[in-house]
Amino acid sequence: MIDSAMSKKKIITLSSAVLLSLLFPYLTPYTALASEILVFALFAMSYDLVLGYAGMLSFGHAAFFGIGAYTTGIMLVRVYPSVMPALLAGVIVSSLAALFVGYLSIRRSGIYFTMVTLAFAQMFYFTAFKWTGLTGGDDGLQGVPRPSIGPLDLTSEITLYYFILFFVLLSITIGLRVVNSPFGKTLQALRENKDRTMSIGYDVDKFRLIVFIISGFFSGLAGGLYALLLNFVPLSSLYWTTSGEVVVMTIVGGMGTLFGPVLGALGIILLRDIISNFTESWNFIMGLIFMGCVLGFRGGIMSIIRDKLKLNV
């Protein structure tokens, strides 16, 4: 009885969330803002797989986001102007980058892991910064086109929004499958107690590496969609402040929930948009907000929703 009431509540919440996401671009001041929120929601969700489920504090996820963006952009600008192959190339290259970074970083755990991932991300940043011929260097990669896919005219902002939404919903569905699978449960076990998980016979490093690659895959997808959205890849997409932002989004939303980071991205990007309308010093205000969150709001948005709805999603 309680079970069915719960699942009914769950279905209502989920379907209203989907409905809301369909109407969302008409509720924001401009469509591109809604699309940007979606892109970062996907990025934060993929980051949550690593931080919230496997308990690995990576500070280098800008690398996979940025590499996805640059690869997709470079494919479209310099190789072949077709969206799907470009996105595919983006996720492949970012997954390979995650394999490289992950393979070396999981040798260290805790805070060392954080520093090593951050340092590798910085390596990619400098490479993009200096390899001007390929990436455009400091100016970013200019003039990324949005060629149509059959009847889909992606130059229309609203069409692009639904195009991005499709990928985001698909990714969330896959993400949910991953975290509720035996694989996901093992990740949570090793987050809680690494030694015990190892003693049961799990190859902990292998699990950590695999989830890192999955996360790199979705981060790369988010990056590729970002390149399409902006018609341009900014060099800052690879910079470590981008990594910091995604950490903040995940924590503000509530880590280890997948939906929380989506709300975190929504909150942070809306806030930034609003603040930057009336002051140039939004970095200062965002800094204060981050500090305030740590001091008094650690459970994240998701914990409030849970308390209010008594819902377990």
Next chain:
Amino acid sequence: MSAQFIGMQLFNGLILGSVYVLLSLGLSIIFGMLGIINFAHGAFYMLGAYAAYTITSYIFPNFWIAFIFGPIFMGAFGAACEVFFFRRLYKLPPLYVMLFTFGLMMAFQDIIRMIFGSMGVPFNTPESLMGAVNLGFMYYPKYRLFLIIVTALCSLGVWLFLSKTRLGALIRAGTDNSQMVDALGINISRITTLVFGLGIGLAGLAGVLVAPIQNVTHLMGMDFLIDCFVVVVIGGMGSIAGSIIGGLIVGEIIAMGIMVWPPIANTLIYLFMAAFLLVRPRGLFGREAFHD
């Protein structure tokens, strides 16, 4: 490529390495005591440079006054930050503390941008240190030699302080087991404040020292901080010798990289770190499973 050019680059690597050493020492002792990475460390370094600028341009136009009081002011400021902010955070997981320092960094940088603008500020080499010194095989700017000597003396001082004094012994004990030190009747929170002040003071000193030879802007600490992470990964976190040797290695690698092919210089240290991780994951002087 002449021998003189190579010698010059070796010395330039030493300069860069010196700044890395000063920053990594602070980063490393704060990490040892509190188990956190201070993301605001680069911002404190930047504040040190701006403190020197403010002192010489508005209060007393003398580099030596800034050289003495800049680091002292930054140390006091760091200690105050510890007392007012960080003390509340120690019972939280390190993740939140790091996030807090990230927010602190953003706020500091933007405050400086609001006050001094985003173009940076000019800073002159003190007159008494202008010119070059004949080293026998080449001429080298006096100020840069001064920077190397100051760093060497400071590193020696920090090492002597930590290894030879009673207070230093307490800090090392606190790094190993702060609860035990507390239980033995020693006021550990005062020691923590001291360590924080010392670390930030060193960052401030680095900021003052580079002000005449680097662009002083509100973002000057951003990339430098990550380079210091490479230093402590290579040297081993929590080790004084590791910070010093790691800092010099990283400085020299960049200087050599610039000599061979400038665009690769920064990337080179990360590749070196990758290779290092494969061979010796805990770093040169790192302890196994320290704060893991």
